[in-house]
Amino acid sequence: MALSTDDVRHVARLARLALSDEEVEALRSQLSDILAYAEQVGEAAGGDVPPTSHAYPLANVFRADEPHESLSPEEAISTAPEAEDGRFRVPKIVGGEA
């Protein structure tokens, strides 16, 4: 699978990674090699083989719906790079409006 630089930029956008031109070029070549190697999974298994997502299958693991000890709001926000009035502070998301 040979990737183009446009492919790499598209994936980087999806992954929210700002990449330099040098990084794009290096990743284009490395990802092409790695994916070419990984493509052998296509020949290994037919469509009749069911996929496995977890080796030890456990389903519907719920805890009892009871109050229990948890982080306080102050602790939960203590690691935030920016906070204000007990909330996470982020740059404006909706453009144009005040």
Added chain:
Amino acid sequence: MSELVTRTAAELRDLLAAGEVSAREVAQAHLDRIRATDGRVKAFLKVLDEQALAHAGDVDRRRAAGEPLGPLAGVPLALKDILATKGIETTCATRILETYRPPYDATVVKRLRQADVVVLGKTNMDEFAMGSSTENSAFSKTYNPWDLARVPGGSSGGSSAAVAAFDAPLGIGTDTGGSIRQPAAFCGIVGVKPTYGLVSRFGLIAFASSLDQVGPFARSVTDAALLLDAIAGHDPADSTSIPEAKPDFLAGIDKGVQGLRVGVVREFMAEGMEPGVRARVDEAVARLEKLGATVVDVSLPHASYGVAAYYLIAPSEASSNLSRYDGVRYGLRVPGETAEEMMANTRAAGFGPEVKRRIMIGTYALSAGYYDAYYAQAQRVRTLIIRDFAEAYAQCDVLVGPTTPSTAFTVGEKVDDPLAMYLNDVYTIPSNLAGAPALSLPIGLDEHHLPVGLQVMAPVLGEPAMFRVARALEADLAFDPTPRGANALETPGGAAA
């Protein structure tokens, strides 16, 4: 008391219980060893002198007062910096978490405290546990005590180097594709990847959630089993934690291999292995037969597809897990005009090259149009590998083979070739994909005085047989874990042998 650092955890536990030495003396001896050697090994990102001595002092006080103590009271340990420690930096060796101090403890950290294990410090690793040499740490390389020009393996290279350097008798690592067993093999110590779900992942910074597992390092098989016993068991805070009672790892550990069937994996012995590794593995198999095991030839026909499947599954899960580093809730933030720009700038500055590479592979493999060809197909291969193991275990109790194709390579040798680095994991990955336990045991040295590891694999929850085989071979081979050779770290209390 430099001699204290050469003791195993079981020996220290007994000396402490008999009152022949205090926990403070034990902690101080190990901290002194770290101070004397870690400038060259660089196993630790942070040494917790004060906390370790305070905890050790508390153990001594409670022992004197006749209060109850944990099973490993006063035994020191090196903790991989991927497990959350309340109020103490937990960096995962990444810039994006450089100043992160979690407001909670990982379950494993809580259990270590309940066992009264004394944590000496947080150890270096590949950034987000992505790597096989610890060269991907954002902060420092770590050097192999057997040859300071070589890598200790990875990603848990800090913990394995610390145990090999006699900084601590016990270490904690994590293993997603071999990150405990490969550094154990490179450093001449024992490393165990337990059954998936046996040890809680709560508070373990996630890499690939369906594969990540915490496990022990030690210089003896019994020590590794003791540490696994201290950290294993159901945790309601981890929805993938196995609800059944944990196996008894120690009850049969000294029973020998008489009557056990040991399968030698044909495909692992076929090609790609260095001659020095092959020679030691062949000898170890011959010893097992001499000790009374029945040796059988078995096949894992799809194991060769393991690396390809792994390098789709693990990056896919990683790309999803690492989306949480958005510059909002914790860690680094680099400003940007918009929220999206802030996130992209933060992630560009906070992640190193290997982490970016894996996020990109995973994002690509999960993106529209490619999911079926890559991720779903890799999961089908996972099914085939699980079936291969099931067929093999119809004929034998454990499987053996090399842990790694080579012994420790030199620093810088593979950093520019990601695919060559990934192929290091060829023998270790299948057990992760199958969720099954596996252990690396040091079985001797190659022609360069570098340790060789034998991998002992067992079916899900088959740790007792795995430990039993490893213990029998350990007793027979009497491997000396003291680093030696021209470029080795000096032995405790003396020069390099």
